[in-house]
Amino acid sequence: MFIACLLVFAAPVHADDPRVTVGREIARTNCGRCHAVGRTGLSRLKEAPPFRSLHERYPVDMLEEALAEGIVVGHPDMPKFVLEPDRIEALIAYLKSLEPRN
Numbered sequence: 001m002f003i004a005c006l007l008v009f010a011a012p013v014h015a016d017d018p019r020v021t022v023g024r025e026i027a028r029t030n031c032g033r034c035h036a037v038g039r040t041g042l043s044r045l046k047e048a049p050p051f052r053s054l055h056e057r058y059p060v061d062m063l064e065e066a067l068a069e070g071i072v073v074g075h076p077d078m079p080k081f082v083l084e085p086d087r088i089e090a091l092i093a094y095l096k097s098l099e100p101r102n
Contacts, residue, residue: 027091
């Protein structure tokens with residue numbers, strides 16, 4: 001199971017991947033009130049990094065455990081929420097889609 005998870009998160013993510021669409025909606029709904037969740041724009045809350053820059057701080061696929069347990073780190077106003085595994089996969093796919101392509 002662990003190896004399967006690694007393969008899912010290591011695989012390249014394309015914009016037409018259905019997980020990206022679901023992940024974008026999760027980000028917009030749960031995070032958009034503070035974070036810039038798209039490819040452009042500023043975050044509404046200064047302390048909330050734009051999602052397109054999260055990969056500069058740490059590998060986004062490493063967020064899997066934090067999302068499963070409930071993220072409680074981040075900026076002071078960040079609400080705690082827990083996602084189901086399929087929604088975690090979708091959100092991470094969306095975050096990876098925001099990373100620059102080499």
